[in-house]
Amino acid sequence: MRIDIPEFDQAAADAAQHRLDRLTKPQESLGRLEELAVRLAGMTGNPRCRFERRTVVVMAADHGVTEEAVSAFPQEVTAQMVANFAAGGAGINVLARQARAQVVVVDMGVRTAPTATGVLDRRLGPGTRNMTREPAMTRAQAEAAVATGRELAAQLAAGGTSIVLTGEMGIGNTTAASAVTAALTGRPAAEVTGRGTGLDDGALAHKIAVVERALTLHRPDPADPIGVLSAVGGFEIAGLAGLVLGAAERRIPVILDGFITGSAALAACAMAPGAREYLIASHRSVEPGHGVLLGALGLEPLLDLRLRLGEGTGAALALQLVDAAVAVRDEMAEFAEAGVSERLDG
Numbered sequence: 001m002r003i004d005i006p007e008f009d010q011a012a013a014d015a016a017q018h019r020l021d022r023l024t025k026p027q028e029s030l031g032r033l034e035e036l037a038v039r040l041a042g043m044t045g046n047p048r049c050r051f052e053r054r055t056v057v058v059m060a061a062d063h064g065v066t067e068e069a070v071s072a073f074p075q076e077v078t079a080q081m082v083a084n085f086a087a088g089g090a091g092i093n094v095l096a097r098q099a100r101a102q103v104v105v106v107d108m109g110v111r112t113a114p115t116a117t118g119v120l121d122r123r124l125g126p127g128t129r130n131m132t133r134e135p136a137m138t139r140a141q142a143e144a145a146v147a148t149g150r151e152l153a154a155q156l157a158a159g160g161t162s163i164v165l166t167g168e169m170g171i172g173n174t175t176a177a178s179a180v181t182a183a184l185t186g187r188p189a190a191e192v193t194g195r196g197t198g199l200d201d202g203a204l205a206h207k208i209a210v211v212e213r214a215l216t217l218h219r220p221d222p223a224d225p226i227g228v229l230s231a232v233g234g235f236e237i238a239g240l241a242g243l244v245l246g247a248a249e250r251r252i253p254v255i256l257d258g259f260i261t262g263s264a265a266l267a268a269c270a271m272a273p274g275a276r277e278y279l280i281a282s283h284r285s286v287e288p289g290h291g292v293l294l295g296a297l298g299l300e301p302l303l304d305l306r307l308r309l310g311e312g313t314g315a316a317l318a319l320q321l322v323d324a325a326v327a328v329r330d331e332m333a334e335f336a337e338a339g340v341s342e343r344l345d346g
């Protein structure tokens with residue numbers, strides 16, 4: 001698999017910084033909002049980049065590891081929430097509307113195929129296998145999921161999407177994300193496994209043991225991200241890894257959501273390290289593995305709202321900060337045009 005990620009455009013980033021420095025404010029006084037405007041310029045290669053068409057991709061799939069009692073909710077919630085997304089009633093629908101983003105729901109392998117209209121069918125199977133007994137998926141399925149995500153990025157780009165937001169739905173997927181994160185960062189399961197939908201202390205200890213068992217069985221090689229995804233990943237996680245790669249290949253910024261989409265980005269960057277330049281970390285999830293993987297990726301989250309929902313909700317909130325960064329860059333007056341005196345020692 002050949003993946004060519006274009007280099008960050010430093011000249012465009014410098015041009016954006018130069019403009020920000022002429023605006024009526026002390027230099028860098030808008031802090032990380034300015035850094036965001038500068039990074040977006042370097043990603044897109046355009047110091048005046050704009051994001052008219054924004055798409056939240058919510059990939060959904062089921063997980064065989066739910067047999068091990070790792071979630072506070074039953075597996076059928078995945079399919080039920082897909083119907084809720086299609087009807088417009090989920091948290092991501094509300095927050096995407098607020099941020100003027102469209103929601104694209106993709107069935108990557110929900111156990112029972114969704115019947116709602118508008119759900120894209122990219123099914124790789126009726127959910128993954130139980131990773132504590134066998135690989136979650138075949139290598140061919142992992143490769144197909146990544147290819148599906150890359151193709152979807154190409155289709156979205158052709159349709160005019162200029163910024164991509166990642167979202168997911170899949171009961172049990174924090175277990176898969178923990179296993180992927182442990183495998184790729186080398187951190188112990190206990191450090192990267194959390195309560196997901198709300199496990200109590202006893203259930204959390206059991207979930208950590210489940211992740212440890214899967215890692216002991218497969219011994220996934222961190223140098224082989226497709227191998228990691230096939231052993232302990234999920235169809236939506238592998239698909240999102242591909243989506244990240246496909247967007248980065250086209251200089252399209254990607255706003256990551258929480259822990260699960262973060263684990264997908266970690267896998268994507270293990271395949272193509274240059275993809276990291278195109279990532280925006282929206283928030284830091286309550287899941288302990290999220291901070292670990294953001295650290296490994298060298299990304300600092302914009303928000304810390306104690307979110308632990310997923311679906312792309314944190315990404316949709318951060319899109320409003322992207323809009324703020326772009327508006328400041330474009331709409332603030334410069335010192336000269338506003339007749340404001342400049343710094344004394346300048």
Ligand SMILES: Cc1cc2ncn([C@H]3O[C@H](COP(=O)(O)O)[C@@H](O)[C@H]3O)c2cc1C
Pocket residue numbers: 070071072073077081168169170171172173174175195196197198309310311
């Ligand atoms: C009603 C409901 C809506 C959700 N939306 C996202 N998730 C989140 O919770 C799941 C992961 O947690 P775990 O690994 O503990 O199952 C994923 O589906 C994630 O998207 C939800 C979970 C529930 C119950």
Ligand SMILES: O=C(O)c1cccnc1
Pocket residue numbers: 174196197257258259260261285286287290307308309310311
């Ligand atoms: O960090 C997340 O995205 C998350 C955490 C818990 C449950 N679902 C998603």
